[in-house]
Amino acid sequence: GQQVMQIPQYQHVQEGEDFTTYCNSSTTLSNIQWYKQRPGGHPVFLIQLVKSGEVKKQKRLTFQFGEAKKNSSLHITATQTTDVGTYFCAETPVNKFYFGSGTKLNVKP
Amino acid sequence: NAGVTQTPKFQVLKTGQSMTLQCAQDMNHNSMYWYRQDPGMGLRLIYYSASEGTTDKGEVPNGYNVSRLNKREFSLRLESAAPSQTSVYFCASNLNRGAYEQYFGPGTRLTVT
Numbered sequence: 012g013q014q015v016m017q018i019p020q021y022q023h024v025q026e027g028e029d030f031t032t033y034c035n036s037s038t039t040l041s042n043i044q045w046y047k048q049r050p051g052g053h054p055v056f057l058i059q060l061v062k063s064g065e066v067k068k069q070k071r072l073t074f075q076f077g078e079a080k081k082n083s084s085l086h087i088t089a090t091q092t093t094d095v096g097t098y099f100c101a102e103t104p105v106n107k108f109y110f111g112s113g114t115k116l117n118v119k120p
Numbered sequence: 121n122a123g124v125t126q127t128p129k130f131q132v133l134k135t136g137q138s139m140t141l142q143c144a145q146d147m148n149h150n151s152m153y154w155y156r157q158d159p160g161m162g163l164r165l166i167y168y169s170a171s172e173g174t175t176d177k178g179e180v181p182n183g184y185n186v187s188r189l190n191k192r193e194f195s196l197r198l199e200s201a202a203p204s205q206t207s208v209y210f211c212a213s214n215l216n217r218g219a220y221e222q223y224f225g226p227g228t229r230l231t232v233t
Contacts, residue, residue: 020160044221053210054163056221099162103218106170107178108153112162 014038014102017111025119030087032114034100041104043076043083048113049096057085057098090118121146124225126211132231133201141196141228143211149223150216152194153178154186156207157227163210169194170217201232 016035024030034043042061046054058067060076060083067074073086087094097113124145133139145152150171155163165178169188183205185197194213198205208229212222 017162042219046222053224053227054212054222055224059221101163106151106168106176106217108163108165108218108222109179110155110163112160 014104014109015040015043015100015111017100017114019114020112021115021117023117023119024090026092027089030090030094030116032085032098032100032116034083034085034111036081036102039080040076040083040102042102044101044103044108045074045083045085046099046101046110047096048099052096054099087116090116092118092120094118123147124211124213124223126209126225126228128228129226130229132233133198134233135202137201138197138199139201140198141209141211141230142193143195143225144193145211145213145223146192147213147215147223148191149213150191151214151220152188153212153214153222154184154194154196155210155212156180156205157210158207166196166209201230203232206230206232 044059045057048054064078065076071088075084097115099113100111102109127142153168154166167186169175172191210227211225214220214222
């Protein structure tokens with residue numbers, strides 16, 4: 012069943028505000044991948060986190076993996092309208108992928 | 121490279137009808153996956169094929185069958201469609217199992233009436 016819980020379900024922000032989505036698990040995660048899905052589109056890979064406490068940055072996006080490997084977060088600084096979409100985390104134990112339910116981000120210009 | 125392709129893009133079925141969703145990838149990936157996406161539910165794994173010649177059940181396999189035809193192609197079959205199978209279906213592939221990023225196809229929007 013569902014391995015990861017993702018919050019919030021929705022987030023509405025004004026352009027220029029920051030945004031954070033969280034991915035939590037009751038068990039230790041093997042690794043975490045993050046994907047973005049634009050409205051009407053398909054998921055697109057953003058990044059993979061493997062190590063405890065890992066922090067990775069992609070321009071305005073910052074990804075973190077918790078020290079206990081039970082949670083992860085994606086933070087967007089100064090959102091733009093191009094950030095609109097749904098952000099998913101996914102745990103990837105061995106062969107399978109377990110996706111969170113996603114956080115839908117709406118950015119008001 | 122076309123990446124991951126899926127056919128058809130849209131399909132409407134009546135309850136009890138059968139159909140096969142086709143998926144192909146041209147990236148020489150070993151692993152392929154079928155997901156369904158329902159509103160508010162994220163992506164749920166139906167079946168996967170870790171390598172050519174193998175297939176395994178995911179989270180929600182009931183009502184579906186799959187065939188890994190060769191390294192490139194992985195099809196999903198609905199033998200007797202039910203309204204509960206109305207969903208968007210995505211095929212994905214990656215180099216080798218869970219440690220690698222997945223590449224998704226454009227999806228098939230299926231409605232069962």
